Amino acid sequence: MSAGKRLLLVEDERSLLMLVGDALEDTGFDVVPAHDGVQAMARLQDEGGFDYVVSDISMPGGISGFDIAEHVLASESQARIVLVSGLARGQLPPLPAGVTFLPKPYRISQLLDVLG
Template identity: 35%
Template sequence: MPKILVVEDDPFIMMWVEDALHDAGFSVLTATNADRAITYLENDPEITLVFTDIDMPGSMDGLKLALAVRDRWPPVHIVIASGKHRPLASEMPEETVFIPKPYLPRDILGAVRGFH
C-alpha cells in the first residue's frame, strides 16, 4: 500500500484529505509544517508521495518543501495545493502536480493516482 505524507496546517483540511486518501486505500501520515514533514521523510523510506499545501508556518513553505523533497528524495512524488497561489511551472520541481483549492476528493485522488 503506497504511503502518502499530507502536509497541511489547517486541521479540518488535513483530516478531510487524510480521510479521502484512507478511503481510497492509501496509508497516510500527516504533518502540520515542513519541518515535521522533513523529519518523517528522514525516518520513513516507505513514503512515496508528499501532498503539500503552499502556505504553512515554519521554516519553509510548501514550494520550498517540494524543492527540498525533489533534491533529497528524488523518487518521492509531489502534489502541491493552494487556494491563494498558483505557482508557475518554473517555480515547481520537475514532475510535480498542482491542484487548486477548493478541491474535491476526485481531484486529490486523480493527482495521487497519476503517480501510483
C-alpha cells in the same frame, strides 16, 4: 490502484488534514500526516520511503511546500509530489520540474486523479 502506497500529507489546517487524510486512507493510501513544514521535514528524514507527498504551499514555521518539494526531489526522486494552494497559479513562483499543482479548494476526486 494505490493500495498500500505511503503518502505524506502536509496541511496546516487541522480539520482539512484530518478530512483529506481520512478520505485518502479510505481509498487505500497509508497516510502519514504533518501539520506544518517542520514536522513534514522531520517525517521525511525519520521515516522516508514515501510514494507520494501532498503539501500545502503556504504554511507557518518557515518551511513551505516548495521547500518540502525540493527536499523530496533531492532525496526521494521516485515520489510523486503535489503542491496545493488557495493562491492562483500565477501568484506563485515557478514549480520545480515534476511537481503537480492543485488549486484549493479541491475535491478528493480531483486529488485522486492527480495522484493517478
